[in-house]
Amino acid sequence: xxxxxxxxxxxxxxxxxxxxxxxxxxxxxxxxxxxxxxxxxxxxxxxxxxxxxxxxxxxxxxxxxxxxxxxxxxxxxxxxxxxxxxxxxxxxxxxxxxxxxxxxxxxxxxxxxxxxxxxxxxxxxxxxxxxxxxxxxxxxxxxxxxxxxxxxxxxxxxxxxxxxxxxxxxxxxxxxxxxxxxxxxxxxxxxxxxxxxxxxxxxxxxxxxxxxxxxxxxxxxxxxxxxxxxxxxxxxxxxxxxxxxxxxxxxxxxxxxxxxxxxxxxxxxxxxxxxxxxxxxxxxxxxxxxxxxxxxxxxxxxxxxxxxxxxxxxxxxxxxxxxx
Amino acid sequence: xxxxxxxxxxxxxxxxxxxxxxxxxxxxxxxxxxxxxxxxxxxxxxxxxxxxxxxxxxxxxxxxxxxxxxxxxxxxxxxxxxxxxxxxxxxxxxxxxxxxxxxxxxxxxxxxxxxxxxxxxxxxxxxxxxxxxxxxxxxxxxxxxxxxxxxxxxxxxxxxxxxxxxxxxxxxxxxxxxxxxxxxxxxxxxxxxxxxxxxxxxxxxxxxxxxxxxxxxxxxxxxxxxxxxxxxxxxxxxxxxxxxxxxxxxxxxxxxxxxxxxxxxxxxxxxxxxxxxxxxxxxxxxxxxxxxxxxxxxxxxxxxxxxxxxxxxxxxxxxxxxxx
Numbered sequence: 001x002x003x004x005x006x007x008x009x010x011x012x013x014x015x016x017x018x019x020x021x022x023x024x025x026x027x028x029x030x031x032x033x034x035x036x037x038x039x040x041x042x043x044x045x046x047x048x049x050x051x052x053x054x055x056x057x058x059x060x061x062x063x064x065x066x067x068x069x070x071x072x073x074x075x076x077x078x079x080x081x082x083x084x085x086x087x088x089x090x091x092x093x094x095x096x097x098x099x100x101x102x103x104x105x106x107x108x109x110x111x112x113x114x115x116x117x118x119x120x121x122x123x124x125x126x127x128x129x130x131x132x133x134x135x136x137x138x139x140x141x142x143x144x145x146x147x148x149x150x151x152x153x154x155x156x157x158x159x160x161x162x163x164x165x166x167x168x169x170x171x172x173x174x175x176x177x178x179x180x181x182x183x184x185x186x187x188x189x190x191x192x193x194x195x196x197x198x199x200x201x202x203x204x205x206x207x208x209x210x211x212x213x214x215x216x217x218x219x220x221x222x223x224x225x226x227x228x229x230x231x232x233x234x235x236x237x238x239x240x241x242x243x244x245x246x247x248x249x250x251x252x253x254x255x256x257x258x259x260x261x262x263x264x265x266x267x268x269x270x271x272x273x274x275x276x277x278x279x280x281x282x283x284x285x286x287x288x289x290x291x292x293x294x295x296x297x298x299x300x301x302x303x304x305x306x307x308x309x310x311x312x313x314x315x316x317x318x319x320x321x322x323x324x
Numbered sequence: 325x326x327x328x329x330x331x332x333x334x335x336x337x338x339x340x341x342x343x344x345x346x347x348x349x350x351x352x353x354x355x356x357x358x359x360x361x362x363x364x365x366x367x368x369x370x371x372x373x374x375x376x377x378x379x380x381x382x383x384x385x386x387x388x389x390x391x392x393x394x395x396x397x398x399x400x401x402x403x404x405x406x407x408x409x410x411x412x413x414x415x416x417x418x419x420x421x422x423x424x425x426x427x428x429x430x431x432x433x434x435x436x437x438x439x440x441x442x443x444x445x446x447x448x449x450x451x452x453x454x455x456x457x458x459x460x461x462x463x464x465x466x467x468x469x470x471x472x473x474x475x476x477x478x479x480x481x482x483x484x485x486x487x488x489x490x491x492x493x494x495x496x497x498x499x500x501x502x503x504x505x506x507x508x509x510x511x512x513x514x515x516x517x518x519x520x521x522x523x524x525x526x527x528x529x530x531x532x533x534x535x536x537x538x539x540x541x542x543x544x545x546x547x548x549x550x551x552x553x554x555x556x557x558x559x560x561x562x563x564x565x566x567x568x569x570x571x572x573x574x575x576x577x578x579x580x581x582x583x584x585x586x587x588x589x590x591x592x593x594x595x596x597x598x599x600x601x602x603x604x605x606x607x608x609x610x611x612x613x614x615x616x617x618x619x620x621x622x623x624x625x626x627x628x629x630x631x632x633x634x635x636x637x638x639x640x641x642x643x644x645x646x647x648x
Contacts, residue, residue, distance in 0.1 A: 143546075182535055229549045230545060292569070
């Protein structure tokens with residue numbers, strides 16, 4: 001933990017904000033929460049109770065008393081002067097975020113890092129009204145739920161200072177996260193673009209009637225998805241090319257022509273979001289999704305995720321940076 | 325196990341063929357192996373010793389004596405008459421496969437299913453010389469290594485009979501696999517197209533200098549990759565839209581405009597396989613892949629995969645069809 005970060009402001013306490021707040025509390029930080037929605041505090045209390053045990057299994061040092069170290073506030077001006085880091089989780093609307101950022105910038109000390117959970121909108125799009133110190137603003141995009149999934153995408157805007165980037169990266173690492181750094185802003189950042197890529201081809205195949213939505217999901221969870229939890233595209237491709245540092249280039253050379261052929265076919269049949277294909281897609285999706293036991297999936301997926309992270313943590317040195 | 329399948333021919337005993345043969349043996353089948361490469365039998369013996377224990381952990385009924393039930397042959401004509409199922413794993417060259425398939429078709433009984441491990445070439449491309457019974461030929465594309473990864477893509481050609489499809493699906497299920505059925509042939513089938521989609525965007529982002537190859541891999545293994553081992557694109561997207569059968573359409577409607585914007589940007593900056601970008605890509609990849617401990621990754625990834633499958637098998641009813 002960077003020593004000078006003791007109090008964090010969580011702005012907006014929906015699903016993402018609440019999860020961040022629980023994580024901060026579990027690491028012994030004081031948390032100031034701002035959310036004007038009615039019932040926000042009750043909803044947060046309930047969420048905190050539901051996550052505290054899972055968080056403890058990730059962090060044996062967690063003390064039960066820390067769960068009390070939060071305070072809901074309804075006035076930003078009078079409280080933001082105390083905070084050492086801001087995690088903003090407001091609605092993903094540029095105008096809204098612009099006005100919110102202007103306030104956060106105005107009421108915090110100029111050296112305090114302001115990180116936005118924006119899921120695809122780069123900071124350049126919402127710092128226009130910040131007149132005080134926009135160089136301490138960046139995006140720190142988590143993956144849902146932030147208290148469990150290790151990834152945080154740190155995305156500076158062109159004017160973000162290097163010390164801001166370092167502080168944000170160090171802070172997220174100190175929380176057990178695996179932050180990655182984007183060198184330039186792109187819409188959708190990295191993980192959502194990768195997800196969009198696979199989703200687009202999935203929608204194409206299912207709306208064309210090549211495969212059922214259920215079989216499409218099985219193709220991922222019983223095939224490449226099992227690898228992606230352990231090795232990313234570069235290591236996976238290198239292993240596919242015989243392994244080692246040269247495996248990647250060998251695979252690209254050997255399979256490149258075949259892959260380019262597949263890519264051309266994929267481009268030709270690209271999912272185009274037309275009303276017609278969207279209608280077929282939703283119909284095919286509902287055949288599968290109507291048969292899923294959602295109560296159990298929702299109740300158990302975080303538990304499965306914890307077990308998976310536990311398996312991975314048994315050899316963190318092989319599979320790269322791990323959070324648990 | 326379909327009762328009439330007792331002896332399986334494995335044609336080509338490289339990495340994929342050897343893995344199939346081990347799986348067949350572990351389920352009590354007799355295996356006839358054909359591979360003209362020098363040293364193929366010694367290599368297989370070694371591979372079998374290395375995988376037998378892992379296979380036993382997946383299948384408590386496995387008997388040690390079954391490891392002996394294989395025979396290498398060097399003449400197809402005199403032995404193929406005895407086999408009840410053929411798994412072909414020859415080189416991925418259309419002309420080669422055409423000639424090989426002609427022989428397999430000629431020497432087997434006409435009711436025997438001939439399944440090709442072809443990784444992207446549809447059967448239509450290699451059954452042209454089969455004059456006897458091409459309707460019992462299809463693709464059964466496994467994921468490496470077949471003895472561990474549950475996915476098998478069953479891809480009939482337009483003339484494949486429904487009884488052939490049923491036999492192949494039942495046979496693979498009886499081995500503990502999760503076969504999916506493609507309704508029409510497409511190049512690359514399903515899983516390799518989905519992989520190509522994510523790889524293409526990964527290559528684009530890294531060759532553009534947006535993110536390092538290491539951070540790209542971390543984005544997957546610490547983020548969406550953790551989900552894809554458990555829930556496929558459709559269930560994942562539905563959960564992202566609030567869960568339940570309507571979550572999918574809700575997410576598509578709510579996030580569609582943003583996603584279309586990302587897709588347009590991805591298309592504009594698509595990885596084009598030019599010499600220049602390929603060179604940058606390989607250079608960036610080697611910075612990361614040169615620092616990976618390959619000995620340990622190779623030694624331990626199958627172990628990790630087994631643990632992951634074990635975690636998933638604890639609640640197979642939630643996460644769909646599971647192999648273990």
